[in-house]
Amino acid sequence: MLIARSVADLRQALAPYRRPAFVPTMGNLHDGHIALVRQARPLGDVTVTSIFVNRLQFLPHEDFDSYPRTWESDCAQLQGAGCDVLFAPREADLYPEPQTFKVHPDPRLADMLEGHFRPGFFVGVSTVVMKLFACVLGATGGTAVFGKKDYQQLMVIRHMVQQFALPIEIVAGETHRAADGLALSSRNCYLGLQERQEAVALSQALQQLAQRWRHDPAPGAEQAAAWEKQALDALRSRGWQPDYLTVRRRADLTAPSPQDMPGALVALGAARLGATRLIDNLEF
Structure with missing residues (x-):
């Protein structure tokens, strides 16, 4: 596996190839990341992974400085997964000057849910x-x-890719979970033993919320809001600090309408357990 630290070295390494398959990460890799790399391998003529902890997406009070960095383990896992090129730029390589030009996504998509609780995150x-x-x-x-x-x-x-007409195909990889159902995340390492045992309650809450919709696929706005409140209150009673638990349309993350049936919906949640903020979702 070739490791490129600078943009110039990366471009030199990729010059012989015509269609890279790319998996961007922030490192601290787990089995979910490695599954994405394996998924990418047959999709191009060279497999590239990046590791870069991006300061721009952290709010001032968030964990940029303490975000787990596990370089040796990451390299070993990527090499075992068949990654050809690892792009690991230093901050000065990717941002050699202040990044004053920025991409501002459509606020109708980016300012809800995660964007509401983490303003500027999607920028x-x-x-x-x-x-x-x-x-x-x-x-x-x-x-x-x-x-x-x-x-x-x-x-x-x-x-973003669609609106900028980028010649890039975006492929989705399924969420990987531990045996008890907890979605794998780089931030799971922050959880203490008891917190780790409790953490599965978030995915269980989403499953229960989705099940209510399966039984009554046209609940109306008041009933849907009542179900969401019950789910939030249930997590709070277990010591969580939830930001949201909600059901939205997969197509655009807007609130479902009466004609939206299971098969086109996704339950999404974000909640803090102790000092660790976890997110998860469930398509149904």
């Missing part, structure tokens, strides 16, 4: 992904694989 995400696309896929286009666990992020990136 940071969109900006760094656009820049990584320019570095990895800018010359030829190609494929980029993103996990469904960050459901709203996946939608924002898809819309």
Whole structure:
């Protein structure tokens, strides 16, 4: 596996290839990331993974400095998964000057849910992904694989690629879960033993919320709001601090209408357990 630290070295490494398959990450890799790399391998003629902890998508009070960085383990896992090129730029390589040009996604998609509770988050995400696309896929286009666990992020990136007419195919990878159902996340390492045992309650709450919709697929706005409140209160009673638990249309993350049936919906949630904020979703 070749490791490229600078944009120039990356472009030199990719010069012989016509269609890279790309998996962007922030490192601290787990089995979900590695599954994305394996999914990407047959989709291009060279497999590229990036590791870059992007300061632009962290709010001032969030965990940029303490975000787990596990370089040696990440490299070993990527090499075992058949990654060809690892792009691991330093901050000065990717942002050699202040990034004053930024990508602002459609607020109708980006200012709800995660964007509401983490203002500016999707500006940071969109900006760094656009820049990584320019570095990895800018010359030829190609494929980029993103996990469904960050459901709203996946939608924002898809819309960005569409609106900028980028020659890039966005492929979604399924969420990988532990045996008890907890979605794998780089932030799971923050959980203490008791918190780790409790953490599965978030996915269980989403399953219960989805089940209510399956039994009554046209509940009306008041009933849907009551179900969401019950789900939020149930998590609070267990010591969580939930931001949202809600059901939305998969197509655009707007509130479902009476004609939307299960099969076109997704339950999404974000909640803090102790000091750790977890997110999850369930298509149904």
